[in-house]
Amino acid sequence: MKIAAWNVNSLKVRLPQLLEWLEVQRPDVVCLQETKLEDHNFPQQEIAAAGYQAVFSGQKTYNGVALLAREMPVDIVFGNPHFPDPQKRLIAATVRGIRVVCAYIPNGQAVGSDKYAYKLGWLGALTPWLGEQLAANPQMVLAGDFNIAPEDRDVHNPTSWAGQILCSAPEREAFQDWLGLGLKDSFRLFEQPEKSFSWWDYRMLGFQKNQGLRIDHILLSKPLAARCTAAGIDREMRKRERPSDHAPVTVDIAD
């Protein structure tokens, strides 16, 4: 079973790439972020024709998440009940007995800003809810754009990013809290190349110079981590014409 997460930065623009990628990679579950579409504009027909059920929660211009699966997701929840939020950033659903949480964690803009305070509130509210989800569903995945680089090795230039947004101590502590719940960073279950990133700024030739950060993650509960056979980042999608600024991240789970 293959599970993936991809911040598409506009599903309208990236739909042709997504459909092609689904056909080639054949993932069983896909968590999408930054769809930037209201629900009535969601390309349900095209996704269905590709062989996927979709649940989605979107808004105009900003945010928006979707969960695609070959089998019908059940027990669907939109948003964190502990954190009422007009921004569409969270979907949870059960697919083939696995609780899948698709998250677009706030960016936070800059440490100390209003958006940073919102991010920290969002992170703080996620932890207890994840604990509840995990207690009810031992097989759980948290996948998406976390907007957190968990360690310095996840940052192209840790010195210039030290303490900055995506790297600040409170953000990293929230990530550690989720590991403390028993979740595993799937990417680090395996040996990986140095300077592996999932996001590169569109500006300043960020990708060409590999000036990126690893901020897109798939965390696995212990029973799933034990069955995980591979984890990776599909950099090829970032080399395309008109790419998303994020590459898809994937895991393989043995049946």
Place this chain on the structure above:
DNA sequence: ATGGTAGCCGCGCTA
């Protein structure tokens, strides 16, 4: 020196 690119449907905001 606070730049730059992309996406939104807007004429700035967010990332």
